Amino acid sequence: xxxITDVAALAGVSTATVSRYLSGQQVRAAERIRSAIxxxxxxxxxxxxxxxxxxxxxxAIVVPDxxxxxxxxxxxxxxxxxxxxxYHISLYNTDEDPDRERQVIGTVVSQVDGIILAPANExxxxxxxxxxxxxxxxxxxxxxxxxxxxxxxxxxxxxGGAAAAQHLLGLGHQRIAIIAGPLDTTxxxxxxxxxxxxxxxxxxxxxxxxxxxxxxxxxxxxxxxxALLALAKPPTAVFVSNNEMTIGALKAxxxxxxxxxxEISIIGFDDLALAALLSPPLTVIxxxxxxxxALAMRxxxxxxSGVRERPRSITLDTELVVRGSCAPPRDSTATPSxxxxxxxxxxx
Amino acid sequence: xxxITDVAALAGVSTATVSRYLSGQQVRAAERIRSAIxxxxxxxxxxxxxxxxxxxxxxAIVVPDxxxxxxxxxxxxxxxxxxxxxYHISLYNTDEDPDRERQVIGTVVSQVDGIILAPANExxxxxxxxxxxxxxxxxxxxxxxxxxxxxxxxxxxxxGGAAAAQHLLGLGHQRIAIIAGPLDTTxxxxxxxxxxxxxxxxxxxxxxxxxxxxxxxxxxxxxxxxALLALAKPPTAVFVSNNEMTIGALKAxxxxxxxxxxEISIIGFDDLALAALLSPPLTVIxxxxxxxxALAMRxxxxxxSGVRERPRSITLDTELVVRGSCAPPRDSTATPSxxxxxxxxxxx
DNA sequence: CTGAAAGCGCTTACAG
DNA sequence: CTGAAAGCGCTTACAG
Numbered sequence: 256x257x258x259i260t261d262v263a264a265l266a267g268v269s270t271a272t273v274s275r276y277l278s279g280q281q282v283r284a285a286e287r288i289r290s291a292i293x294x295x296x297x298x299x300x301x302x303x304x305x306x307x308x309x310x311x312x313x314x315a316i317v318v319p320d321x322x323x324x325x326x327x328x329x330x331x332x333x334x335x336x337x338x339x340x341x342y343h344i345s346l347y348n349t350d351e352d353p354d355r356e357r358q359v360i361g362t363v364v365s366q367v368d369g370i371i372l373a374p375a376n377e378x379x380x381x382x383x384x385x386x387x388x389x390x391x392x393x394x395x396x397x398x399x400x401x402x403x404x405x406x407x408x409x410x411x412x413x414x415g416g417a418a419a420a421q422h423l424l425g426l427g428h429q430r431i432a433i434i435a436g437p438l439d440t441t442x443x444x445x446x447x448x449x450x451x452x453x454x455x456x457x458x459x460x461x462x463x464x465x466x467x468x469x470x471x472x473x474x475x476x477x478x479x480x481x482a483l484l485a486l487a488k489p490p491t492a493v494f495v496s497n498n499e500m501t502i503g504a505l506k507a508x509x510x511x512x513x514x515x516x517x518e519i520s521i522i523g524f525d526d527l528a529l530a531a532l533l534s535p536p537l538t539v540i541x542x543x544x545x546x547x548x549a550l551a552m553r554x555x556x557x558x559x560s561g562v563r564e565r566p567r568s569i570t571l572d573t574e575l576v577v578r579g580s581c582a583p584p585r586d587s588t589a590t591p592s593x594x595x596x597x598x599x600x601x602x603x
Numbered sequence: 604x605x606x607i608t609d610v611a612a613l614a615g616v617s618t619a620t621v622s623r624y625l626s627g628q629q630v631r632a633a634e635r636i637r638s639a640i641x642x643x644x645x646x647x648x649x650x651x652x653x654x655x656x657x658x659x660x661x662x663a664i665v666v667p668d669x670x671x672x673x674x675x676x677x678x679x680x681x682x683x684x685x686x687x688x689x690y691h692i693s694l695y696n697t698d699e700d701p702d703r704e705r706q707v708i709g710t711v712v713s714q715v716d717g718i719i720l721a722p723a724n725e726x727x728x729x730x731x732x733x734x735x736x737x738x739x740x741x742x743x744x745x746x747x748x749x750x751x752x753x754x755x756x757x758x759x760x761x762x763g764g765a766a767a768a769q770h771l772l773g774l775g776h777q778r779i780a781i782i783a784g785p786l787d788t789t790x791x792x793x794x795x796x797x798x799x800x801x802x803x804x805x806x807x808x809x810x811x812x813x814x815x816x817x818x819x820x821x822x823x824x825x826x827x828x829x830a831l832l833a834l835a836k837p838p839t840a841v842f843v844s845n846n847e848m849t850i851g852a853l854k855a856x857x858x859x860x861x862x863x864x865x866e867i868s869i870i871g872f873d874d875l876a877l878a879a880l881l882s883p884p885l886t887v888i889x890x891x892x893x894x895x896x897a898l899a900m901r902x903x904x905x906x907x908s909g910v911r912e913r914p915r916s917i918t919l920d921t922e923l924v925v926r927g928s929c930a931p932p933r934d935s936t937a938t939p940s941x942x943x944x945x946x947x948x949x950x951x
Numbered sequence: 952c953t954g955a956a957a958g959c960g961c962t963t964a965c966a967g
Numbered sequence: 968c969t970g971a972a973a974g975c976g977c978t979t980a981c982a983g
Contacts, residue, residue: 256713258976269954274978283952301714302653303976306959311650313693321682324876327675334669334696343714345661346694348682365604366649366691505880527877528672532853534882606960617970622962631968651960654975 257295265291314342314555315367317359318395319351319375319471323499325525325544326373329395332548333371340556342368351375351471357384364388369555371548373397376439391558395551397441406558407568408551412442415540415573416449419494419522422538422575424457427583428520432465432490434479434500443471446496446524465490469500476503484511491584492520498527505533516582526576535579542573605643613639662690662903663715665707666743667699667723667819671847673873673892674721677743680896681719688904690716699723699819705732712736717903719896721745724787739906743899745789754906755916756899760790763888763921764797767842767870770886770923772805775931776868780813780838782827782848791819794844794872813838817848824851832859839932840868846875853881864930874924883927890921 263270266287276288277299291297305311316333318326330346337344345367349356353375360381363370370385370392377400385392386404394407416433423431433450436443447468451461464486469475476495480503483489495501501523505515513519515535523530523539530537550569611618614635624636625647639645653659664681666674678694685692693715697704701723708729711718718733718740725748733740734752742755764781771779781798784791795816799809812834817823824843828851831837843849849871856863863869863883871878871887878885898917 256976259978260976270977271954271956271979272952275952278978281952298710298713300654300976302650302659303959304978305650306648306654306961307976307978308959316694320679321669322672322675322679324670324672324675327670327672330694331668331670331696334694335698344694346664346678346682346692348679350683362646365646502876502880505877509880528850529853529875529877529881532850532857532881533877604960607962608960618961619963619970619972620968623968626962629968648960651975652962654977655960655962656975 256300257297259297259299261295262288262291262297265295311366311368312341312343313345313367314552314559315345315347315359315363315370317347317349317356317363317370317372317374319349319373321346321348324528325396325498328544329373329548329551332545332550333552334548335545336549336552336556340559342556342559349375353379357381360384364390369393369559371395371551371555374399374440376437377441377444378439391555393551393555393558396547404566406551406554406566408547408554408571409441409568410542410547410571411573412445413449413452415524415542416446416451416494416496417453418573418575419524419540420450420453420457422522422577422581423492423494423520424454424459426492426520426581428490428492429459430465430488430490430492430584431459431461432467432483432493433461434467434469434476434483434493434495434504436469436471436496436500438468440471442524443468443496446494450494450496471497471499473499473503473506476500477507478503480504480507481511484508484513490519491586492522492581494522494524496524498523498525501525501527501537501539505537515580517585520581520584522581531578533580538578538580539576540573541576542571547571604648605645607645607647609643610636610639610645613643659714659716660689660691661693661715662900662907663693663695663707663711663718665695665697665704665711665718665720665722667697667721669694669696672876673744673846676892677721677896677899680893680898681900682896683893684897684900684904688907690904690907697723701727705729708732712738717741717907719743719899719903722747722788724785725789725792726787739903741899741903741906744895752914754899754902754914756895756902756919757789757916758890758895758919759921760793761797761800763872763890764794764799764842764844765801766921766923767872767888768798768801768805770870770925770929771840771842771868772802772807774840774868774929776838776840777807778813778836778838778840778932779807779809780815780831780841781809782815782817782824782831782841782843782852784817784819784844784848786816788819790872791816791844794842798842798844819845819847821847821851821854824848825855826851828852828855829859832856832861838867839934840870840929842870842872844872846871846873849873849875849885849887853885863928865933868929868932870929879926881928886926886928887924888921889924890919895919 259270263273268284276282347359356375373395392405435447438444467479469479495504526541607618611621616632624630695707704723721743740753783795786792815827817827843852874887874889
């Protein structure tokens, strides 16, 4: 390994001067140093720098589930933005487990310059650890009840939930249900709130059995959909509040031979690669995951560059993508608004 | 930050003794050191260790596209296996770009203990860099022409390609096409070879216009499918050799209102979350991505623990998952084998 | 602008 | 088994 002493020797200066050159200061022997570095193919040791100055040039990304396409896209966005700076990315997958998360944050907090975190739930005590360590943290997609003092990049979950409710109510549905994520997560809570509040505003109160609180996982979506179908009065439409649960819900409907949208309408949160190819194509609330990741990284880079402004919270918009999985309820006597007519039937 | 000197002082021993205790050696003051560590909540600085002994406890994962669900699952498998050891994961996304890959490997090679790499193509010169650095590397899913001397975890691509050909030929298809990945990647080359060789063996030679070499991306699959459909004599069945291209192919068939499997049969490589919910459900060649990642990490951990055996290459099996997207050709006069009858129609 | 020197937190021969 | 000491590759006051 070639070290700074080698460069200094070749250039005929002290290591201090080489170090200064490296940090962009004016030095007399700049040209000699430059060529020495080139000749030796020298690159400074990140480790030594880290030990001396506490800067590790590493950023930790902590997500609940990397196989969820949303988080995969988020990570891609973060990774591509990270090339703007000298930072490397350490990836941690918590499997939605708060214990694992605490453990990760605990070990990572002294070994990275910053953290991007999508916490497993809102009760986590991680901010204390991070605050004590004095490094910047950006919340991604999810915050904590005590998350004040940190940047965050969220999504207008309430707006998305409300848009889903509006769409279904606009088609004439009265018996609308929600399969929500855990209410102790930001998106679980907010999508639930947005959906039910909008329904309420339009005079529809969801009965308790139409409010299914699940776990953001495929199996949960499957289970809750079966439960809804087993009701004496099943809903005529359902909003499933994340992609994994939507897959489970679709499988349940498929297994029970319930036809969509004739017997039940379904709208998901987060788009899926094949959503447009399903029969019928799946109507969803969409947002830009890669952009969300890139923005989080940008906020973090700004903090890392030393900016000391007050914490910022960015909220991205959602978008209703009307495809074919929602239609007026079969036994509807109400006149559906025009909105529901925007359907495109898919085949493959 | 609490350092080893603090622990030594509190325990009344030298830092050398604490260091020995930490590395599992017998020391007299073990109990005093243990409680000092507990009281101070001490954890050794990875950075200082790295500088002193060259061990970084970091492993680099370099993949072409983290948003490809295959690689997302691979990374999950690696991550969960990494908890077996003290290693952290640095993630790099190359976007299938050999230049970016070379750059990543170049900077990473002196800063990590080992590398898991899925190279962008087989001509890469990265092994030289890595060999010079003397750190272990495990090829994942893809190797290099000059990849000798390194461990690898691959998949029986030829077997998978052959199984696809067998399935289609067994149904009575003669006009079978392939949309392959780049022939300078391991899976691109091997799936192509396995498919065409098996067809050949059964007396079917693919004409040039049925051999479409593409790029493993959705747009490529879309484009090549359109090209196949535009032929004077389009194929009656097509094998699409990765998941992203399969999505593109399905979109093209959908857009052109070509009905599957009546007008054309399609079989993909790699399963998709919604594959079983399509109409018809998609027949695919499947393999276990998370397992592949976990195995790669296990091989790497073994090398990192100092094992010096000769390089190992593990090849995982593939599995034909028959769903509903393949059927005998419409104008077939041949008697299809029983194989093609295993169909299950899906709805949603 | 420059160099000598100290020091970041560890590990490891070396001598006892 | 143990401690004093050197050193990993840098950065940064300090003095010139």
